[in-house]
Amino acid sequence: METFKTLTKAAIPLCEPNLRGNEKQYIVDAIDSNWLSGGAYLNQFEKKLAAFTGASYVIGTSSGTTALHISLILAGVEPNDLVILPNLTFVATANAVKYVQADPILMDIDSKTWVMDVNLLAEFLAEQTYVKNETCYYKKNNRRIKAIIPVHLLGNMCDMQQLHRLAIQYGLTIVEDAACSLGSFQKEKHSGTFGLTGTLSFNSNKIITTGGGGAILTNDESVAKKAKHLITQAKSSATDYFHDTLGYNYRLVNPLAAIGTAQMELLPQFLQIKQQITDNYKRALEGLPVQFQEITLGTVSNAWHCALLTRKRSDLISFLASENIESRPLWIPINELPIFKNDAYINRNNNAKKVSESGIMLPCSTSATNEQIERVCESVIAFLTK
Template sequence: MKKELDLNTIINTLQRVLPSIQKSIALHEPLFTGNEWDYVKKCLDSGWVSSAGKYVSLFEKQIAEYTGIKHVIAVVNGTAALHTCLQLAGVRAGDEVLMPALTFVATANAVIYCGAVPHFADSEEKTLGLDPLKLGNYLKDITELRTVGCFNRKSGRRLKAVVPMHTFGHPVDMDPLLDVCRRFGLALVEDAAESLGSLYKGKHTGSWGRLSVLSFNGNKVITTGGGGAVLTNDSSLAVLARHLTTQAKLPHPWAFHHDMVGYNYRMPNINAALGCAQLERLPEFIRQKRALALRYQEAFAGIEGVRIFKEADFAHSNYWLNILLLDEGYSGKREKLLELTNRQGIMTRPPWTLMHKLIMYQDCPRMDLACAESLEKRLINLPSSAFLAE
C-alpha cells in the first residue's frame, strides 16, 4: 500500500534550509551589494541614459568575455532578443518553429511576432528540456525533405527552426539535438534566457545555436532591471542584429535614413550600467546558488515521495530556480503543498502552464507530450535567491 506523502516533513525541511529571520521568502530576488549605485550614478551624471553610452558597449564586451561567444547585442528584454534571433534565422510567415511545450510563453509569442506557428515538442526528465531522441523519431514520421527545406506533411508548412529552452537554468542535451537539426535542415536558436552561468560539456549555453538569447529580467541570475541579449559567433549576423534592433537606421550625423523595417530594441545605458555591476558579482552568485542547491539536495535526501532536481552529468547548472519534484503517485498533492508553503511565507510556484493548454495556442501542432504533462503536474519551484545560501 502506498504511503501518504508527509507534507509536514516537507515544510519543516524547507524551513530548516531557509533563513528563519525572514517572515516571507520570495522565489528569486536581485541582490545589489556591489557597484550598482556608483555605476548608475555615473550614468546619470553623464546624461547618457538612453540607448547610447559607454555602459552598453562595456556590458556587451563583458558578456562576450564571460560566455566565450564572440558577439553580444544588448536589447530591452529576452523576448525582443528571441524575436530578433528568429528573424535573423530566416523564420518567415507561415513557417513552423519547434519548441518545448514546457516553456515560458515568450518563446511561443516571439514565433507569432514573425507570423510563424509554434510546434510543440516533448521534454525529457533528465534535463527538463527538449528530448532529442523523441523529437528525431517524431520528425522522421511527419516530415518530408525537399530541396527548399523540411516540410510538415500534415500541415504543408515548412519547419524552419528549433528553439531549445534551458529550463530553470539546466542545459538541454545539445549534441544529439544538433544532430537532429543537421538531419532535418533546421536552424537552431537557443533560448538561454534562464541559463547565464550554465555550462554544457564545459561550454556556456548559447554556444551551439547559430543565434541565442539571454534575459536580464529582475528575477534572473543577474539583472539590468529589464533587458536581454542576442548572442552569435557569426559576424555578419551580429552586424545585422545591431542594425535591426536600432530601427535599421543608416549611420549619418543628422539625417534619418532607414533601409528596412527595424525595431526599437536597444538596451538603455542606465540598464547596462546596472548590468555591469551585477556581472562583477556573477561568479559569486553562481557559487552561492549552487551551494543552496546542494543544501536542498542534502536536506531532502531520503524523504519519500519527493526529490530535488539535480543537474545531468554533462551539465554545470546555475540552478536559477531549484525544483522539488514529486513522484508520479503523489502529483495530486502538489496544489496542497503549494497552498501550505505559501501560507507559511515560503513562496513556491508551479511551472508555466504548458503552451498547448493556453487558449491562443491550443490548435497549434504538437507531438505526444507525455513527459511534459507529467512534469507539469509534479514540479514545484523553490526559493532560489543567491543570498539564501549565506
C-alpha cells in the first residue's frame, strides 16, 4: 500500500527551466530573420544584460565555462601561473584554470556563508606569498600568482570590498565567477562587475536560461574588444581569413540569445519567486537541526538555489527520492577530484568538505507551486523528526 501511495505522487523536479514568456515567439522571429550566428537578438540580449547589471560591456558566449576560459586569458594568466579559487565550486571554475595551463590554489570556504574565506585568504597572502615588482609569488615554489576567482556560490557573494583591497595590495587580477548570481548585488553593485571581468552562465538550471550559454561582463572597453575578438576566432577583418592570434569559436548564437531576451523580461519575477521559495523553506524548517546559507553582510542574493546542511544528507536524498522529490548533494570539493589532487589546498577547518558532505540542494524551480514546496517541507520534516 505504501509503495502504491509513493508511486502515485507527482514528481517534483529540482530546478526546471521556465519558458513561459516570449521565448517561442522570439526564437521563431530569429529563425525567420535568417540570422543564426550573430543578429539582432544577440545585440538585444547583451544590451539587456548590460542595463540590468550595470556592466559597461557584455559579450555573449557559448557557455559560462568558455566565458571563464577567455577571462583568464584576458587576465594575462600564462602557463605555470597559479590562480586562487574556492575549494567548493562547480568543476568548471577549476577546469578553466587548467585550460590555460595554470594550476589552482584552492582556498577553504567560510562555514556559514559557504563562499571563499576572505580572512583565510588574507592570512595566506600575508604569510605564504611575497611581492616582487608588483607581482605576487607563492613562497613554496616561487610560482607567480596571477589571478583570483571569487565564486558567488548559489547566489551569495564574498566580501568584495575586502577581496578588492587584497587584490590591489598583492597585484592579483579578479575574475568573478558569477555563473549562479545573475540578480545578486553587494552594496548596490551587481555581481560580476567588481573584477576585470565577471562571467555568467545560462545553463538550463540557472535563474535564466538559453539552454546553453554565458556572458562576459566588463567595464573596460579594450578588454571587451579583446573578448569579442578571441571568441570569434581572432579574425582580423570580417572578410579575410587572417587570424592574428590563437582564437576560439565561443560565440552565443542568435536563436539562443532570442530565448535569453525573453528570459530577461521574466528575470524580475523569477528573483521574487526564488526569494519566496527560500523564505518558505526557512520558515517551515525552523527549529529543525538544519543549517541554511548565511548571506554576506551588504549582499542581496538572487536566492538562486536553496540548499541546507544536515547530518543525514544521503538518507534524506534517498527518502525524498522515494517520495518522488528530486534533490542533489552539493558539489564534491575540488581537491578531492583526481585532476586537482596535487594542487595546493589552503585549509582552515576543511569547511569545504563539511559543507559538501552535509549539503543538499532542494527543489526550487520558478514554476514550482506553493503546494509542491509545502510537500517538500512536509517530507523533510517527516524524515528529520521520525
